[in-house]
Amino acid sequence: MNIVKLKSRVSIIWPPLVIGIGILALWEGAVVLFEIQEFLLPKPSSIWTELQNNWEILRHASWETGKMALGGLAIGIVAGVTFAFFATLFRFLNEGLTPLAVAVNATPIVALAPIFNAWFGVTGSVSNQLVVATVVFFPVFINTAKGLTEVHVNEIELMRSYAAGDWTILKEVRIPNALPFFANALRVVAPLSVIAAIVAEYFGGPQDRVGYVITSNAGLARYDVAWAAIAVASAFGLSLFVGALLIERVSTPWKSAVQLEETTKK
Amino acid sequence: MNEKSAISINSVDKVFNEAREDEVIALSNIDLDIKEGEFVSLIGPSGCGKSTLLRLIGDLLEPTKGSVEVFGKSAHQARVDQDYGMVFQHAGLFDWRRVSANIELPLELHGWSKADRSTRSQEMLDLVKLPDFGSYYPRQLSGGMQQRVSIARALSFKPKLLLMDEPFGALDEMTREHMQIELLRIWEETGTTVVFVTHSIPESAFLSNRVVVLSPRPGQVHSVIDVDLGKRSESTRQDSNFFAAATEIREALRAVEEQE
Amino acid sequence: MNEKSAISINSVDKVFNEAREDEVIALSNIDLDIKEGEFVSLIGPSGCGKSTLLRLIGDLLEPTKGSVEVFGKSAHQARVDQDYGMVFQHAGLFDWRRVSANIELPLELHGWSKADRSTRSQEMLDLVKLPDFGSYYPRQLSGGMQQRVSIARALSFKPKLLLMDEPFGALDEMTREHMQIELLRIWEETGTTVVFVTHSIPESAFLSNRVVVLSPRPGQVHSVIDVDLGKRSESTRQDSNFFAAATEIREALRAVEEQE
Amino acid sequence: MKTAKAIRVILTVAVVIVFLVLLWEGYKWMGQKTDDHWPGTNFGLPIATNDTIMPHFVDVITELNADIRDGRSTMPMYAFLLKKAWFTFQEAAIGFILGLTIGMSLAILMSRWKVSERGLLPWINVSQTIPLIALAPVVVTWGRNQGLSDLISISLISTYLTFFPVAVSGLRGLQSPDSAHVELMHSYAASWRTTLFKLRLPAARPFLFPALKLAGSLSIVGAIVGEISIGRKTGLGRAILEYALRYAIFPERLYASVIGAAFLGLLVFGMINLAERYFMRRTREVAS
């Protein structure tokens, strides 16, 4: 039993490890082999060195940026889910809200950041978190709304036979049905939140943030330090992604219960 | 059984995709009265509109023409009053709920306490002979087992009106006969009204007070056959009246088929 | 029918979710040999492993223990050679394909020309008595109609081995008898081998050369009953040999039930 | 029927917009009356209401008609924005098509082999945490050394953003078919490719289209960010950046160009919606 579990653990971990190491090796090799100048693309080993040299700064910066990302993520998810609920409860709203959400989403961060900075100032954290929230909002909204609306007729009919109201149908059918869709959105949004936080930081705010560390070092062509900061941010984004996967697993237990058998056969 | 009307269907038509090239007249000019406490079966060739009729009664579809009344009120009101228990042709279990939670769903909606619910769901699991499967997910069960769970779900809260669409179709003969006896027992105990769709002639004869034979394209009531076998028991299946009723139904169905 | 082995199942076990708390031993120590051109039915209580056995033969599941050979090769090879036609317990039609396109799917995969495909799909629609429904979408059909489409799909390309899981479960008696006769006709014409899961004792007796009775938990072969009724026709249903076979099967099933 | 629905959609959108404009102007009016405080309190409003922070809606609209000098010619702002939007659209279109191709290829690869899903998916996610500032120079220098026009480099940046949702949701969609359907295809010994085309891709559509809508927006964002990153003269990104730098004195122009970007996004969204309708028309018919 434990052997089985261990085996499945190992089989989950080795592929990303192998590919990750492969990418790094290729990268390192390519830089050395093609004599790519390090001020264009630094070697992973130089990045690693700079990561250690600047660890204190980077750790602090990623913590500060992480707070922005998480805060914005939370706001964006809550807003996205709330709007998705409204959009399912009131169809007409859906028709009005969707294009609007699209419009907001098509506005790049670089345009939003100055506006939000103007509104909320650059010295606080509201502006940056709202930038993140805006980016997070759309995928959550679209996916969740889809999951809430595209429910199997049979299931709705059953609930209607119980005279279940909209609210109960929402709770018993639509929400469980939307969970995989929501999880899908989470996967997309987790890394996006980090990048949004970083880009928002280009446009103002305290200077002990990852975004600033990256831009200021890149501006001076110190790309090894910039990439070290990126590596820290990536690690943070990756851990958010893993968190999203965990939430997915925990919130859809019926999938893992049956899937095991379905996937044995290829 | 008393003489109060449970269901009254008045000149009902149902047309799908009206005025489109794939228009289907599923039901045409249906008149039917079902008394409270009656057990009525619907039988007829595949595609003749049995499921559609059941869904009209259950207010899951609206008639294109005519009206459906249930317990003296509109079908809609009856549904809102939670008078219905339904078993669909497809088991229609929720993948994300364990078997026992599926059975408890209508009880939850009726506001039962947690303890009562779990007692009842275990009772129902025993009834459908799946005592140990409460903690499984539906996808882990065989087709027949899923169907039984869906029956357990419909019976669990003793509805005033039971609408069952080929509930025993996926069951083996033994289980089926067991379920028939159990269904009759519940029906007698609770005085519930049952509308039952089936393809099995013996089943319809064994269970019902009346058998409604539908003819297809468009679905119409071909004939209504009264079955009077008194209180059913296993021995009823050997009863000559039972064979007579079955033969009468078979002949009506033959006539329907030939007419086609 | 000749004496070459079509399917040979050797000491097969199937365990789901091995070593987990919801482990199920679905089949245990199954031995079974089916000759080429034979028509074999599987019958047994709900949940005894019939569908699982069928899926093992069809190489949709792998046995936990033992081996399955089909036409002298591994089940896998037989599947790759496109020897199989399957009808599942649920119709399993593709919602996004029209009825005729659903029937043509295996033909497409076998590389038939467009013209041949549409001729054949119309033939099959006639066979299952749905001549006018080719351009409908599956969701627009009744349950029984969907099941018939799925049968038409499996028969369309005359597979060497037909695996059918309660194909007639959702059909009314008339259609069912019609489909039985048609199935037998196709079987005789093409010399195909059929493994047929059913819950109906008369159906199994009417169709098969042999009936395999399974006992549940864990699924095991309880007995194998030979049925020798010669060439079937409508009158076979009144034949005394037919009743005798049915009775023998019923008794075996009773025994299985009691053992439970 | 269909036109009635279209009219209703347009009306609701209009109503929502009118509502938002009223909200904006109402809030502004209130702030101007109370010197940026909640009425009757000492609590400051979260957003200041002066004409710089919150220009009047009419001023933003009027600004669309203002003369803008673009190089040697002068034109009204709306024409200027249209011209810029057309460049951005081209970059985005190339980026979108490339992103779609790469994303779907990855999704198919990952759905083919579980190992490749396990191995690739985390890194596909990591890729999105790498800000463009690190990549843009690599892309543009590489592109310039290959003799590619900067338009291609910008499209590549746009691709970098678009491929991601396609890959992730595409994978989900490809994995979505019922096990019964997968088994059916197995029973036909359908090759992996056949199963892909006959079953997995059709079944993936409900997952794919929301992703494409997201990718469509992202392709615009990517093109705009690319323009800003590598300094291409043409395109909306340039306009947005220049007006963002001068927000303090010309807020209306930034809002106007942001509205331009939003409209471009809506246009792309509409195009993808049309495609969705076309590809999903069969399933829709039954639902009605």
Place this chain on the structure above:
Amino acid sequence: GSDDEASVGTGDCDSVDSVTLQLQWFAQAQFAGYYAAEDGGIYDNYCLDVTIMEGGVDIVPQQQLASGAADFAVSWVPKVLVSNEQGMNLVNVGQVFQRSGTLQVSWADSGINSPADMAGKTVGNWGWGNEFELLAGARQAGLDPATDFNLVQQGFDMLGLLEGEMDAVQAMIYNEYAQVLEAINPATGELYTADDMTVINWNDEGTAMLQDAIWADGDRLASDEAYQDITTRFVAASLEGWAHCRDHSDECVEHVLNNGSALGTSHQTWQMNEINALIWPSPDGVGMIDADQWAQTIDVVTNYGDLEAVPAEDAYTNEYAEAANDILDSKGISTTGSDWTRATVTLNEGGE
């Protein structure tokens, strides 16, 4: 190319060399000299076909130059010096701006008249190396930037000042400073005036650093004779362009606007005037590097920036600027601009 020294800059070409120039930012009067040389035919006279590449948010000119994507780049001295420590070998071949254009701007009523007055205030800066002068100036005034005032990243516009979020913000004299003067003062309904503000000018505080210069690739300069020749002509032609803008500033504003600047005419006119003020007069000749200024720049970057070591002597050379001055002299063009005088530019609302 043309080998004959005497004929340089006369338009007598045997062949034409293609050259790319990477700017730091978008087309604006800050780069008017190059646009004037290109559009006014000066580069043609020097047998050069120049492609001017505008900068972008993520474009680092040094990197474009070092990686071979550009032949020359315009960038600030401190930034290139730090970049050189990353393995680049870039050489300053023409120090166009003789003075720093960076200001620290406050409202007149804020009481900030000198670096020392920033104590306890909220001070904005752009970062990215723009803060070195500020840090040096503050330190020189006895302030510890880490504790004595609140240093924040400001946006790229002047909202931090206009909305009162910050007490002192960074501004380029030729750009952001003008933005304030183009904005309406809500109190008066008129444009703000210079009297509304106080400025700290780092040139006056002695912590200014050298800014826009023309950079060439050191490795190629050392080994490639053709590149040396091109560099000579490119520097001379560019400086001639700048001299042209000194004498015909309106024409140069027009060149810039023709190249697609989104900034208005009065703003560019202002900018042209201020840029001229950063270049002229050039007492040692245009493009020449003053050794003291160079040393001061290195001093500031080493102490307040990230320069680790004093760069080698060959990080700049006056060789090309001297040659250019000779050519300009021979064409009768003033190289010092000693008689240049600042014009009075009226800014319109929004810089239109």
